[in-house]
Amino acid sequence: MDEKKERTLTEKIVNLCLRRGILSPNSEIYGTFAGFYDFGPVGVELKRNVEASWWKTFVHMREDIVGIDGAIITHPAVWKASGHVDAFNDPLVVCTRCKKRFRADHLIEGALHINVDGMSLDHINEIVSSVKVVCPDCHGILAMEKPFNLMFKTHVGAVEDEASVAFLRPETAQLIFINFKAVQQFSRKKLPFGIAQIGKVFRNEISPRNFVFRCREFNQMEIEYFIHPAEMNDCPYLSEVSDDLLQLCTEKMQLEGKNEEIITMSVKQAVNEKIIGTTWHAYWIARFLRWFTEIGISSENLRVRQHIKDELSHYSSETWDIEYKYPWGWKELMGIANRGDFDLIQHAQHSGKDLSYFDQEKGERVVPYVIEPSAGLERLIFTILLDSYYEKSEKDEIKTVLKLNPTIAPVKVGVFPLMKKDGLKEKAREVYEMLNNYFVCEYDDAGSIGKRYARADEIGTPFAVTIDYQTLQDSTVTLRDRDSASQVRVHISELVETIRKALNLSSGGIS
Ligand SMILES: [Zn+2]
Numbered sequence: 417m418d419e420k421k422e423r424t425l426t427e428k429i430v431n432l433c434l435r436r437g438i439l440s441p442n443s444e445i446y447g448t449f450a451g452f453y454d455f456g457p458v459g460v461e462l463k464r465n466v467e468a469s470w471w472k473t474f475v476h477m478r479e480d481i482v483g484i485d486g487a488i489i490t491h492p493a494v495w496k497a498s499g500h501v502d503a504f505n506d507p508l509v510v511c512t513r514c515k516k517r518f519r520a521d522h523l524i525e526g527a528l529h530i531n532v533d534g535m536s537l538d539h540i541n542e543i544v545s546s547v548k549v550v551c552p553d554c555h556g557i558l559a560m561e562k563p564f565n566l567m568f569k570t571h572v573g574a575v576e577d578e579a580s581v582a583f584l585r586p587e588t589a590q591l592i593f594i595n596f597k598a599v600q601q602f603s604r605k606k607l608p609f610g611i612a613q614i615g616k617v618f619r620n621e622i623s624p625r626n627f628v629f630r631c632r633e634f635n636q637m638e639i640e641y642f643i644h645p646a647e648m649n650d651c652p653y654l655s656e657v658s659d660d661l662l663q664l665c666t667e668k669m670q671l672e673g674k675n676e677e678i679i680t681m682s683v684k685q686a687v688n689e690k691i692i693g694t695t696w697h698a699y700w701i702a703r704f705l706r707w708f709t710e711i712g713i714s715s716e717n718l719r720v721r722q723h724i725k726d727e728l729s730h731y732s733s734e735t736w737d738i739e740y741k742y743p744w745g746w747k748e749l750m751g752i753a754n755r756g757d758f759d760l761i762q763h764a765q766h767s768g769k770d771l772s773y774f775d776q777e778k779g780e781r782v783v784p785y786v787i788e789p790s791a792g793l794e795r796l797i798f799t800i801l802l803d804s805y806y807e808k809s810e811k812d813e814i815k816t817v818l819k820l821n822p823t824i825a826p827v828k829v830g831v832f833p834l835m836k837k838d839g840l841k842e843k844a845r846e847v848y849e850m851l852n853n854y855f856v857c858e859y860d861d862a863g864s865i866g867k868r869y870a871r872a873d874e875i876g877t878p879f880a881v882t883i884d885y886q887t888l889q890d891s892t893v894t895l896r897d898r899d900s901a902s903q904v905r906v907h908i909s910e911l912v913e914t915i916r917k918a919l920n921l922s923s924g925g926i927s
Contacts, residue, residue, distance in 0.1 A: 426743050429801050430627050432816060436875055438462065438801070439628060439794075451624030451632030453794065458875050461826030461856065462797060463635075467614055469711055469823055470637050474612055481610040481639060482603045486591030488584055488616055495567065495583050497766035498590045498759065499730050505563035506622055507540045513556025519622045520560065523549050536726060537563060568618045584618040589788060591615075592640040593759040597771050600642075607773060607784055608696070610641035614793070626744065628794040635793035642784035643696055644775065645757065651695040657702035658684040663719040665739075665746075666691055670724050676746065678719050693734045693754065700752050700789050701736055708738070708749075712821030713803045717741045718749070731758040740799050749799055750791035757783040800824070804876065819899060820876030822919045828855040829915060830872040834884040836861050844883040847893065847908060851881070854912050855919070873898055879915055 433439040437456025441448040455463055475483045495501050507520035520540050521532040527549045532540065541560050543549070551558055568584040571577075585591065592599075592611045599611050614637045624631050663678045664686065681691075683702045692698040701720055709715050723735040735753040739746040760783050764771040772781045804819045822828065829851055833844035841861060848859040858877065860868045865882065872880050880896040886905075887893050894903045895914065906914050 425802065425805065426627065428816075429798070429805060432805070432818075432874065433459070433627075433801070438875075439797075451621055451630075453628050453631060453633075458826045459797070462800075462820075462824060463793065465824040465826065466711065466793065466797060466800070467635075467637070470614065470707070471612070473707055473710070474610075474639060478610075480605070480608065481612050481641075482599060482605065483612045484592065484595055484599060485615060486585075486588065486595065486613060488618075489570065489572065489582050490585055490591065490594075492582050493766060494590050494594055494763075495586075497762045498593075499762070500567060500583070500586055500590075501565070503730055504566050504586060505537070506566055507537050508561035508564045508622065509544060509558040510561045511551035511554065511556040512559055514551060514554045516551065516553055517561065517622065518552070518558070520544055520558075522623055522625075523552065523558070526552070539726060564620075564622060566619045566621065568620050585616075586619050587617055587790075588613045588615050588636045588638045589640060589790065590759070592638070593763055593771075594767075596640075596642070596760060597769070600773065607775065607782075608641065608643040608647065610639045612639045613637075626742075628798050629742070629747075631794060634795070636790060637793055637796075638788065638790045639700075640755075641696070641700065641787045641789070642773070643787065644782055645785045646782075648694040648696055648785055651699045653703075654683070654687070654695045654699050657699060657706070658682065658687075660702045660705065662686055662702065662705070663716075664691065665719055665721040667722045667724045670722070692736065694787075696787050697734065697736070697752065697754055700787050701738065704738060704750060704752065704789055704791075710821075711800070711824050712819070713740070713800060717803060719746060721746065729753065731755050740803075742799075742802070749795065750789065752787065752789045755786040755788050757785055759786065760784065815870050815873065817873040817898065818876030820878070822878040825876045825878050826856070827858045827872070827875060827877045828879065828919060829857045830868065830877050830880040831857055831859050832865060832868050832880060832882045833861050834865060834882055838885070839888060840883055840885070843887055847881060847883060847911070850908075851911065851915070855915060869896065869901075879918065881911065 436458050438459035439453050439455055442452035442454050443449040475481050508517055509520045509523065510517050524530065524532050524540065524543050544558060544560055549558060550556065567586050570582055570584060571580040572582045573580050592613055614635060616633060617636050618633050621630055621632050660683050661680055662683060663680050665678055669677055683698050686692045687695055687698045692701065705718060708718060717740055719739050721737050721739050728735055732753040733756050735751055737748040738750045740749040760771045772783050774781050806817055806819060807814050808817060831844055831848040831851060833840040848857055851857045860871065869880055878898045882894045882896065884894065891908045892905045893908060893911065895906045896903045
């Protein structure tokens with residue numbers, strides 16, 4: 417697809433989100449508040465379903481992972497120890513003529529079309545002073561500013577002074593590290609094991625952009641997976657995924673200028689050739705790729721890109737991003753970092769508490785290494801919408817369909833009477849009340865039946881049940897499948913079972 421068409425796709429998604437109550441800019445009646453969004457009635461269902469699928473897959477279905485839900489405001493010492501107070505900065509430039517401030521990395525990206533994610537401040541400084549990047553508004557000369565810390569500040573207690581400063585958490589990860597020892601003891605987990613968390617985080621982005629792709633308040637879904645340092649290559653689950661294919665963009669490829677290219681190889685090959693450093697890292701990359709396809713994202717739109725040295729965060733020795741092919745190019749959908757023992761050591765030093773783990777079998781004390789799969793929920797939802805959006809023309813009309821996987825669809829079944837009269841409405845209400853005990857249903861009797869199917873398709877409702885005149889005679893209804901628009905007649909007494917079976921099929925089709 418060319419750039420213009422793709423840009424239109426983003427606009428269409430934003431439009432759909434506003435029109436159907438999926439996501440909308442915060443405080444709209446006051447003229448919006450950049451970088452903050454509210455989920456509407458349809459969006460909140462989608463969000464809860466995605467969260468639930470993540471939690472089920474990575475917490476409930478696994479004996480080696482437990483969950484927590486930490487506080488948003490945490491002792492400020494946490495963020496000192498983690499490095500966020502000193503190093504969680506965005507490079508800023510100021511225009512010497514109009515005095516406007518911009519993010520240096522975004523300006524460089526726009527002007528030179530190079531990837532600057534995670535590039536060091538010195539390097540960015542160098543580019544700004546050596547290359548002629550000018551003010552996008554007035555073409556004035558730009559000067560570097562003091563780096564800008566991304567954490568939101570607040571005060572705890574009645575006095576607003578330096579001593580009462582606290583931060584809204586910029587990531588959920590640190591809550592897991594500071595609770596590591598306690599959670600390990602409560603849950604009696606042995607290495608290797610993980611701690612999972614989903615929750616709000618806050619980053620004072622200078623230039624939030626691309627709808628909810630980069631916003632100031634969002635939800636993170638993170639696992640910190642703790643492993644004995646000597647067992648980083650002993651992942652017992654690797655065989656489950658070793659034949660899965662990865663579309664890779666390695667550090668080597670990027671250093672050769674092949675940033676947009678992909679090589680395809682199996683997980684096994686990537687591990688054997690040491691392209692991915694450890695088997696645990698390879699496993700988590702592959703497991704998340706699987707989950708993304710399980711919730712309906714097309715695998716051909718996903719690739720795995722290695723961070724080049726310059727780009728690695730201060731805590732990481734190796735990071736791979738799962739990237740999605742967005743309308744504006746391959747960009748991070750989630751990151752999977754090898755954080756080593758950085759965080760536990762930092763917190764042990766700053767708190768003076770022992771955060772090591774006693775390995776009873778080996779009779780030794782170790783500080784575990786950590787693999788961290790981390791994703792932003794809002795960005796994932798936007799990605800799901802982009803990936804599932806399609807249009808079909810019906811009688812000269814363009815109709816929008818969200819091909820959402822039934823697992824995450826906000827509404828599972830629409831229930832419609834063909835007409836409101838002759839007892840059809842009453843019968844439809846009866847069927848709706850019955851189905852609503854089992855699935856999230858929506859009753860709709862407004863407008864033509866075609867309009868009602870279209871409204872349901874637009875928010876990705878996989879099935880529609882229609883009550884017509886034949887229903888009154890033989891207690892059968894029509895069951896319509898969103899993707900094929902085909903209909904079958906089903907007896908009301910078999911409806912729950914038929915829908916349940918169809919929902920469980922990954923294809924979402926009616927059998
Ligand atoms: Zn200017």
